[in-house]
Amino acid sequence: MKIFNLNTFLILWSGISLIGCAAGKQQAMLNTIGSPEERPATFDALREDFNIAERDQVNLIAPDKFQQAKKYFSQAEAMKAEGQPEDEFNEKLSDARTNLDSAMAFSKSNKDRMNPLIEARQIALTSGAAETTNKDLNALEEKYLALVKDLDTRNSRADALDQITPLTQDYQDLTVKTLQAKHLGEAKNTLGIAKAEGAEDLVPKTLKETEAVIKRAGDYIAQNVNPPSMKNISQLGKEASAASTRLLRLTRETKASKALSPEDRSLNSEAVLQSSKEESARLQGIVAGSNERISKLESRTKDYSKLEQRDLQSKNIESVRELFDEEEAKVFRQGNSLIISLKKINFPVNESDIPSQSFGLLKKVQTAISSFKEPSVVVEGHTDSTGSADLNKALSTKRAEAVKEYFLSNSVISPERVETVGYGSEKPLASNKSSAGRAINRRIDVIIK
Structure with missing residues (x-):
């Protein structure tokens, strides 16, 4: 090959x-x-x-x-x-x-x-x-x-799309394999030596505790393949190495004591027993400390991810605001969603075709959507109060669909991540008594989640 x-x-x-x-x-x-x-x-x-x-x-x-x-x-x-x-x-x-x-x-x-x-x-x-x-x-x-x-390549594109998820998993599996070898390789090697020298018979309790420390570290690595966790993984690897080193030392001390004469073994048994208890207590402390540290690290990782996501969202929102002039759109945050209320789509009365002069404004919305990672989008259609409520609701829905089709035709977002809703004249931004106000109310709101 x-x-x-x-x-x-x-x-x-x-x-x-x-x-x-x-x-x-x-x-x-x-x-x-x-x-x-x-x-x-x-x-x-x-x-x-x-x-x-x-x-x-x-x-x-x-x-x-x-x-x-x-x-x-x-x-x-x-x-x-x-x-x-x-x-x-x-x-x-x-x-x-x-x-x-x-x-x-x-x-x-x-x-x-x-x-x-x-x-x-x-x-x-x-x-x-x-x-x-x-x-x-x-x-x-x-x-x-x-x-x-x-x-x-058009003929092979469908197969390529099907390979994205399994190839992603392959890279993640390789990362886990690499990190476990890098941070737990020494501990596992020392554990193998201790078992070969009789740890299972000589110090079975300490062996079990050491294996638990290594397993917990390995499980943490498998579940936390992300940059913020790398320092935590390094620390857990050091603890696993320390535990396996103590296991090997205790195995050899216990084995050596068995070679002593009956009298020397009797004199030494108390010291060995005390050493074993101390080692066991230390390992139990390591296990408890590792569990506590893993819990804290997982909590910190989640907090870090939330803060990182919140900071990224804030920066994205500011970037989106810079795209629009004040008379074009109002951009504001509502919970975890970003709302772009487009003031200047200016649909003609009783029509849902997007005016050509509004394409530039919608292109800015494309830019806003593209700045978010895998967003979900809701396109809301609104009308003025001209006509009946039923007609207005149907018209606002058509207008929202027209904007959705514009986004899809420009490959802004995949179809399954965008939906539409028409509100008719239920949510006006301005008075419907003036022609200027009615023009403003014939609008589109784009909600990015």
Whole structure:
């Protein structure tokens, strides 16, 4: 079997870093990439967009197109440095822009599906898998590279989508295997030596307690494969090593005492018994301390995750606010949801077709939705008070459906994660007595959860 060159892979698909919180303006720019009219094919613009794309891990979701764009860009730089005509290297820049835009569009449509796999892969790489289990990692990296290529191939896309979940699990299993070997390998090796030297017969109680310490540490690793838990895992590994070292020492002391004469054994038995009791008490303390520490660490991990999620949500909300002018939309938080109340959709009376002048506003909503990880979205339709309540409710539902279809046609969110509801004229923002007020009430509210 051909061994996959991990270093080459990491060079080609470099830029593996957890998705950062980009500023609102950068996020807005990121989500406008898709047509040359919006982002020019210039050296400065492409450099900036390559950096943004790598932060958003486009190089991992659409590596072929991304690397093709980088190749054309490098060729353009070389041609310019050689003093070749501007129209010739501009052609290379145009090719770079086309491939980068294509990579960005493909990444946006597959980001929700790929994020769990990318995160699992990143954790596996940073856990030490690249240092100690190259054969296992190489096999997964080959599968990953094949998967992202198949995603971009119409005939094999369905099969590739089916492989995302099992490949994610494979990376997680590799991380568990790596961390357990790294942090519990010494403890398990010492435990094996103690058992080979008769620990089961000589110090069975201490053996059982030591095995419990190692098992609890292993279980914690299996259930907490995430960056915040790495320090906790290291500490539990040290405790397991200490417990197994004590087990081996006590096994050898007990074995040595059996070689003494009956008189010496009698004189020494009290000291050995006392030592055994002390060791047992210490190990029981370690077990109790480990249980308590694991409980505290699990609680801290949950608290950390909640704080991290809350901080990320706050940053996302501020970024979303920066997208809209005051007269375009009102953005506010309600519980764990973000509400974007669009003031300027301006549906014509009794119609549900989205006015073309509102497409720019909806594109900003696309950007807002894309800044959240696997969000659920509710699109609410509202009308003015013109007409009957039944007609208004039906019309508001159609308007909400029209916006939903706009999002789906632009691959903003998967169908199962968006729903619609029509409220008719039940929730006005302005008085229906004036034409201006009625125009405001013919609106859409987008709720991101």
